[in-house]
Amino acid sequence: MSQVTKRALEASLKNMLLKKTLDKITISDITEDCGINRMTFYYHFKDIYDLVEWSCVEDAKRALEGKKTYDTWQQGFLQIFEAVLDNKPFVLNVYRSVSREQVDIYLYKLTYDLMIGVVKEKAKDMSVRQEDMEFIADFYKYAFVGLMIDWVKNDMKEDPQKMIDRLSELVSGNITVALERYRTDKPTSNSIE
Numbered sequence: 001m002s003q004v005t006k007r008a009l010e011a012s013l014k015n016m017l018l019k020k021t022l023d024k025i026t027i028s029d030i031t032e033d034c035g036i037n038r039m040t041f042y043y044h045f046k047d048i049y050d051l052v053e054w055s056c057v058e059d060a061k062r063a064l065e066g067k068k069t070y071d072t073w074q075q076g077f078l079q080i081f082e083a084v085l086d087n088k089p090f091v092l093n094v095y096r097s098v099s100r101e102q103v104d105i106y107l108y109k110l111t112y113d114l115m116i117g118v119v120k121e122k123a124k125d126m127s128v129r130q131e132d133m134e135f136i137a138d139f140y141k142y143a144f145v146g147l148m149i150d151w152v153k154n155d156m157k158e159d160p161q162k163m164i165d166r167l168s169e170l171v172s173g174n175i176t177v178a179l180e181r182y183r184t185d186k187p188t189s190n191s192i193e
Helices: 002-016 027-034 038-044 048-064 073-086 088-097 100-122 130-153 160-171 174-182
Strands: none
Touching (some): 002 027, 002 038, 002 048, 027 038, 027 048, 073 088, 073 100, 088 130, 100 130, 100 174, 130 160, 130 174
């Protein structure tokens, strides 16, 4: 029942965002739309921003289901774009009403989860420290989120598939190259460089 209530609150919030900005929506508006009392809202969320964050994380989970491998990262990233596009009023409203930081947190979480899965898969047969894998995933996370923030800022006009195709050209093989550089079990060379 808990998930049903949370999803109902999420649906109400997203519906209200079609009519007004996030900063104009109150908890009373959401609970009235849902037909529940304020205490029920507070049982699940501490405030509207907590609901926004939960909604973002849930959208992320659905978008990335089964897409955390090297062969499927493009599909996963495309699904992130599509999830954002499907929730365009929600994302734009949060982006414009709250702060860019809230949208960044959402996109960083989405992208990092995708990239760390890809990096770990490529590092499977290598000896690479966890902190180095996380560093590589962070690097790609920041690059991808920067592109996505620009896309959101420009009202999501560019075709996500074209952006993914360009990213694929740029990234192809580079994760493996980065991991090779961080290997702790590199063969030693007698040559002086």
